[in-house]
Amino acid sequence: MNDYKHQPYWFNQVNETNFPHLTENIKCDAAVVGGGISGLTAAMLLCEANFNVVLIEMNTLRNGTTAFSTGHLDNYYDQEYCKLIKHYGLGAAKTVIHAKADAVTLIESLAAKYNIECDFKRIAGYLYSENEKDNKAIEEEHDCASKIDISTSIQTNNPLPFPKFKSLLFQNQARFSPLAYLTGLAKAFTSSGGRIFEHTTMKEFEEKNDKVLITTSTSTIEAGKLILAGHTSLTGKINIQPRIYPMLSFVIGVEADSKIEDALYWDTDVPYHYTRIASTQDENLLIIGGADYHVGSKPDSRESFENLKEYANQRYKVKSIPYYWCSEYFESADGLPYAGFVPGSENVLVLASYSGDGLTFGSASAKLVSDLVLKRENPLAAIFSPSRIKLLLSMPKLTKEIGHVIKHFVGDRIFNYEEDIEKLKPEEGALMRIKNQTCAVYKDKDGKTHVFSASCRHMGCIVQRNNNEQSWDCPCHGGRYDSYGNVIVGPPREALKKVDIE
Structure with missing residues (x-):
């Protein structure tokens, strides 16, 4: 897929932001760490x-x-309505799902209020089965939807141009361009007096009296409240890291020779596939996602893209695949976000772990933390609380994840690595044993070799090479670095250590 653009489709629609780096000490009422939809929405609401x-x-x-x-906005739950009801009860399930619907309305209202051109459109959604055995699951989800006051209808087909069995139709869902919305919201935020600083990393924070002192590499921020909205937050008072699991999801942009109905589509496979048209202007371009896997569990992401390509070719008349990209997200142990005050603190809040529902759960969680800061009631407070304990629900997944971490923490240290740097091709990387340590070695396009310690700066797990993404990925807690060792995704806050091999 080297001839295609290895970037999201949305990058063509919006210019890159250029906010300054923070270089001076400042004060504020609230500081937000993380510029995704949850952090920026919370900042805007405050x-x-x-x-x-x-x-x-x-x-x-x-x-x-x-x-x-991929800009899907829906009130479906990534891990199924029936499981949500079973694990949390009807009342909590109804609260969660209607909060997702309210989140779509919040996005719609903010886009309208601030004239954000993000191609927002209300459309239908279809959960569908491609095999007869999953028809029962469709029927069960229909019944569970009615229990939580979500209107759905069972269809014997749907508009997609390939054989299906039953489908569940959801009205009044939506799609938009997530990057156009994000940059538009950032513009509205700064026009309203908010301040954004890019390329600015929080190193640590300290609560002092009724203030929070946030330290970056070049400055200090004194804030009344601190909102941690960067996926994974090690606060010292609560470590949510063992309760969240890093995943990669993959997307291709498919140019088809005919249009499909403008709707959201997702199937019953595990992991499931999800499809939509790219935009009102590009109705023949399909955005298809899926093939998820645990970060660092495969040596290369190319297989996932090939699986999506095969999936598309089997179902559509594909002319070309001009875009492909992947995204990291985090799942929680019990399937719901962590959003609210850090236990024992009245000044530090956390936003994390939205699974595959990041746009809606992220917006709903942002509304929750802004309400908490403003001392307003919000029915999600107890349900999303970072201090909640769902032992029976989370323990099997937690035990499995701890085993996964131990496997990589110990096993990756005794693996027999390649030791010949000369075998590396330009723009390739590999793990090698050099001077009795495991190193991450990368050869750039000019043939220059760059060597780093392969120990993740978070907790010391051995990173894995992903040549297709040009990254070093930590299989333990999801930290990712570019080929030159710079942090792409936390929890690590520092680059991989350079190793001198001379």
């Missing part, structure tokens, strides 16, 4: 309440999960 708000982002706004998402 700004509307006349708070002096500062947002810092370690990279740029277009480098996060939001910009790499």
